[in-house]
Amino acid sequence: MAVYVYAITAATHPLRLDDLTGVGDPPAQLRTVQGGILSAVVSDAPEGLRAKRRDVGAHQAVQERLMADGTVLPLRFGLLAPDDDAVRAVLEENAERYTERLAALDGCAEYHLKAAQDEDALLRQILQESPEARRLNDDIRAGHNNPDLPLALGELVANEVQARQEALAAAVVEALRPLARDERASQTAGNDFLNVSFLVDRRREDRFTATEKNLAAELGEDFDWRLRGPLPPYSFV
Template identity: 65%
Template sequence: MAVYVYSITSKDHPARLDDLHGVGEPPCPLRTVTAGVLCAVVSDAPEDLRARRRDVLAHQEVQERLMKDGPVLPLRFGMTADDDEAVRGALEDRSDEYQEQLRNLRGATEYNLKVSWEEEALLRRILLESDEVRELNTATRSGSGTPEMSIALGELVAQEAEARQQALAAGIVEALRPYARDENVSAPGGRDFLNVSFLVQDDQEEMFLATGISLANQLGEECEFRLRGPLPPYSFV
């Protein structure tokens, strides 16, 4: 029977899972598969597995429980293997790699930061700081501008917005970097101009969070500063 794989830990991890359940309806019991010094937390895989809310939450609860007691390599939702032997074989084949990752994650957790800039506030800032944009905007709004000027205005505003967003994103990351062991920048989605994950050591967590609060206060209401964590270190596995 197919096996659903939640995460990988060391063999000596407490793996306190008695009051948790796995994915599926009815929920599948959790168990472990051990190979050498490594252990995988698994359950039977439901035949109709989909990203239902109850299953995503069950998957996440396993990760959060494990990370309280030691380093864990969290696998993304939906990872399956043919059977327990296939899981055991993967642990054996990649033992050195998994052990190194677990060592790197010891005493650290992930924080994810997403930042967006309120569109009208950004436009106001561009109009205030760019003479060229201001002149083109005045001509367009007064009716004295040409169609070419309207196109040029749109292109210039887009360029100015991107430049400011990139500069602010770089400044935010630079301010938080001293308190993180590693970082992983992802492509932002929607209105966000920054989507970055940090691997934060436990003894740096207080300074990291304090710096995040300070940055959010400096940005004010113009920007939405969304810092989430501590999280399972998906971005660093």
């Protein structure tokens, strides 16, 4: 029977799982598979598994419990293996690499930061600070019939938006980088100009979150900041 794999830990991890259950309906019982110096937390895999709220919650609960007791390599939702023997073989074959990752993540949590800027506020800022944008906008509002004016203004504004947001994202990351052990940038979506995960030593969490709050306060109410954490370090496995 296929098995669902939640996480990898050192074999010395406490693995306190007695009061937790896994994915599926009814919920699967959790167990561990040991391969040399490593262990994996697994359960029987239900058929037709989908990312339903209950199953995602069960997956996260296992990760959070393991993380509370020690270092863990948290695996993404939905990872399956053919059987326990296949899991054991992977642990043994990749023992050196997994052990190195556990050492790199030791004592750390992930913080995920997304940020967006109000579009109207950004446009006002560009019109105030760019003489060329202001001139084009004034000509359009004055009723000039040149059909190239809206296109020229649109291209100028688009370039300004990209340049300003790239510079701002770089400045935010630069300010937080000294407080993190590692970082991973991801593709932005929607109005976001920033989508980045930081690997933060638990002893520096307070400084990290305080610095993020100070940045948000400094930039003002035109920005939407979304910081999630502490999380299992999915982005750094």
